[in-house]
Amino acid sequence: VGLLYAEGYFRQRLNADGWQEERNETIDPNALGIVPTGLVIEVDLAGVTAKVQVWRVDVGRVPLYLLDTNVEGNPPEIVAITNRLYGGDEQHRLRQEIILGIGGVRALRALGLEPQVFHMNEGHAGFLGLERVREWIDRGLDFDAAIEAVRAGGVFTTHTPVPAGIDRFPRDLFERYFADFAPLLGITFDELFALGERADEPDGKFNMAVMGMNLASRRNGVAALHGVVARQMFSGLWPDIPTQETPVGSITNGVHARSWVSDRVDELLSDVVGEHWHLADESEFARVSEIDHGAIWSVRRQGRQELVDLVRDRLGADLLDPDVLTIGFARRFATYKRANLLLGQLDRLKELVLNADRPVQFVFAGKAHPADHPGKSLMQQIHQITRDADVRHRFVLIPDYDIGIARTMYHGCDVWLNTPRRPMEACGTSGMKAALNGVLNCSILDGWWDEMSNGTNGFDIASFEDDHDDARRDQREANATFEVLERELVPLYYDNGDDGLPHGWIDRIKDNWISLGWNVIAGRMVRDYTTKLYEPAAAAADVATGDGAASARELAAWRTGVTSVWSTVTVTVDPASELTDGVAGHTRTVVATVDPGKLRADEVAVQIVHGPLDPSGALDGDRAENVAMTGDGTGRFTAEFTPTGAGPWGAAVRAMPVHPALSSPVETGLVTLG
Numbered sequence: 001v002g003l004l005y006a007e008g009y010f011r012q013r014l015n016a017d018g019w020q021e022e023r024n025e026t027i028d029p030n031a032l033g034i035v036p037t038g039l040v041i042e043v044d045l046a047g048v049t050a051k052v053q054v055w056r057v058d059v060g061r062v063p064l065y066l067l068d069t070n071v072e073g074n075p076p077e078i079v080a081i082t083n084r085l086y087g088g089d090e091q092h093r094l095r096q097e098i099i100l101g102i103g104g105v106r107a108l109r110a111l112g113l114e115p116q117v118f119h120m121n122e123g124h125a126g127f128l129g130l131e132r133v134r135e136w137i138d139r140g141l142d143f144d145a146a147i148e149a150v151r152a153g154g155v156f157t158t159h160t161p162v163p164a165g166i167d168r169f170p171r172d173l174f175e176r177y178f179a180d181f182a183p184l185l186g187i188t189f190d191e192l193f194a195l196g197e198r199a200d201e202p203d204g205k206f207n208m209a210v211m212g213m214n215l216a217s218r219r220n221g222v223a224a225l226h227g228v229v230a231r232q233m234f235s236g237l238w239p240d241i242p243t244q245e246t247p248v249g250s251i252t253n254g255v256h257a258r259s260w261v262s263d264r265v266d267e268l269l270s271d272v273v274g275e276h277w278h279l280a281d282e283s284e285f286a287r288v289s290e291i292d293h294g295a296i297w298s299v300r301r302q303g304r305q306e307l308v309d310l311v312r313d314r315l316g317a318d319l320l321d322p323d324v325l326t327i328g329f330a331r332r333f334a335t336y337k338r339a340n341l342l343l344g345q346l347d348r349l350k351e352l353v354l355n356a357d358r359p360v361q362f363v364f365a366g367k368a369h370p371a372d373h374p375g376k377s378l379m380q381q382i383h384q385i386t387r388d389a390d391v392r393h394r395f396v397l398i399p400d401y402d403i404g405i406a407r408t409m410y411h412g413c414d415v416w417l418n419t420p421r422r423p424m425e426a427c428g429t430s431g432m433k434a435a436l437n438g439v440l441n442c443s444i445l446d447g448w449w450d451e452m453s454n455g456t457n458g459f460d461i462a463s464f465e466d467d468h469d470d471a472r473r474d475q476r477e478a479n480a481t482f483e484v485l486e487r488e489l490v491p492l493y494y495d496n497g498d499d500g501l502p503h504g505w506i507d508r509i510k511d512n513w514i515s516l517g518w519n520v521i522a523g524r525m526v527r528d529y530t531t532k533l534y535e536p537a538a539a540a541a542d543v544a545t546g547d548g549a550a551s552a553r554e555l556a557a558w559r560t561g562v563t564s565v566w567s568t569v570t571v572t573v574d575p576a577s578e579l580t581d582g583v584a585g586h587t588r589t590v591v592a593t594v595d596p597g598k599l600r601a602d603e604v605a606v607q608i609v610h611g612p613l614d615p616s617g618a619l620d621g622d623r624a625e626n627v628a629m630t631g632d633g634t635g636r637f638t639a640e641f642t643p644t645g646a647g648p649w650g651a652a653v654r655a656m657p658v659h660p661a662l663s664s665p666v667e668t669g670l671v672t673l674g
Helices: 074-083 088-111 127-136 144-151 171-178 189-197 208-216 224-233 262-272 282-290 291-313 346-353 374-387 405-412 430-436 447-452 470-492 505-518 522-568
Strands: 010-015 018-024 035-045 046-059 064-070 118-121 154-157 220-221 325-332 361-365 395-398 415-420 438-443 456-462 570-573 588-595 604-612 627-628 638-642 649-657
Touching: 010 046, 010 262, 035 088, 046 074, 046 088, 064 088, 088 627, 118 127, 118 522, 127 144, 127 208, 127 470, 144 171, 144 522, 154 208, 154 522, 171 189, 189 208, 220 224, 220 325, 220 522, 220 638, 224 447, 262 282, 262 291, 262 346, 282 374, 291 325, 291 395, 291 405, 291 505, 325 405, 325 430, 346 361, 346 470, 361 405, 374 395, 405 430, 430 438, 430 447, 438 447, 438 470, 438 505, 456 470, 570 649, 588 604, 588 649, 627 638
Parallel strands: 118 154, 154 220, 325 361, 325 415, 361 395, 415 438, 438 456
Antiparallel strands: 010 018, 035 046, 046 064, 570 588, 588 638, 604 627, 604 649
16 A cells, blocks of 8 residues: 555756756656556544545555545645655654555555554554554454454564654644544554653654564564674663664565666576566576676677667766766765765766776766755765766766666666765665676675675675774765776776776676665565565464454563562572683583573573673674573573684573563563563
8 A cells, every 4th residue: 555646746857056856747646657546445534534535456366555645635735645755844744654554454444454464664654553453443452452453463674774764743733633543442642652651762762664664563674784783773662682683683674677678688697597487496596607798798789879868868968978987876865864975075986087098987867855055065966077088978968867877877878876874875776786687786885785785796895883083084085996907906907908898897797686686676575575574473473363352462561560570580690600701612611590580481591692792791783693492490591602712702691581582682671680
């Protein structure tokens, strides 16, 4: 379910005053195959009833339902909710998310659909959780049991590595829209507001990501490194649990391959990997090694010619050269992506561009968020360089960036440049689309590239995130980028054999396809979501909601009870246990006594946590390991562990509550150390 932004789409055009927003064509639903379902649902917005029309478009075999507030009888401010995606103030954003979340669930119910799993991406549809809780309240559950029924089938994905990227709403604004909703849940407004509160956010705003995590039992970031960052960001929600064990995992994004590759690449991969290469696995992509170098180079040159033709058609017949190494940079112009990183050393940049024997040409394109004025300034800086008479023919910025331009750049560039401040790139899928076309990534090890670079399927740029002076860091990483371009990338590209082909470069293209082709595709991503999140969530939802949600009621009562008596649990480590430093590789024995207090013994799990100590004397969270301890039925637990490295080593015994319906051993956040 999504919002139908019916007013139109916009482009950003360059004029004397800079990049401006300009509306273009109005969407014609019929031309896009969007048909009305005949359903109109209603959603309360601070005392105003919003009528929402439901549309349907079939995307392959998948029905997509769109919500539209451009309905007769709605006041202008309600009609405007689905006029456009970006723009407006906090209240406008809150209204959009209420329509998408609460309205989305009501649309599904009106359509007779009862999904097992609800997947929330950031807070955009986050309020669907509250609507689902309301449904369970209407069926007779109390608030805590309704939360458990909803949480079991909930999945929450965070897409941002910075707190500023999360939607947060002031209390007074939130109360205006939800004061009347809280009684429908059988709770006070304060209790409802607490679902989105963080103790470490003193401004007291309602945090949509916090609510999402509270209403989902499975949570993830969108790349392995982003998972690490997300666990750090949200560790405050489980303050007694080590940061690395914060229950937020990761599933790396993927892209819909055939939407982005050229027909020539599609044919090339179909011939060797198979017609269904976009769904192939690692072993099938290994057959790329059989492709003739000449065939690969021919496809790459045709792609460059396609890009050159587009640039010349739009900007001038004397621009670019289809036989010159072409480096592309196209993405959202957010400041952390540093599109201008190389502009601080213009002399060095010109040496690359104007080299008589091994020239380089740059193609830039992108868009800034309408409210991102620093991002727009970046575009203006790049535009100024394109006016330089010396480099104008080999340094271009394509205006009116859209999907068509992006696709042509993926087809025609030789290198995809990515220079974010690590680790601020959550995933960054543009490089995936480029890689599928045989374009080599030259990137900071951030986002998806951090886990998928193997050293020979592209080019890595050194990062200096330990340098907290941003200006100095940018300078160091600009130097690192130039060094990769000057010493590795450019020489390899122009190292031709007797047949005129750069075989070393083409070998990297093959490695790129063999190592990434199966890994960056949406098929892999969907399989990961299905097996790791959706199927477990569906099974948990069936259990939680079956038999009148009896399991959800029981889990809610158990969680409340455990929380109230957890302080009675104690852990005592036998003094003879080997917890101090010792010889690396030497197995050590630990014995502990655990008194479950007012809990049953089978409600408590006991573990050894061990690992190297950091300079402060605390366990190094990234390298710590857990070992389950075995009880003898009398409260006595034993286990062995083996340090895997030299140096100071620490260990501790901990007890945590366990329940078969919990999605994670640390889900409750309760822990007792011995």
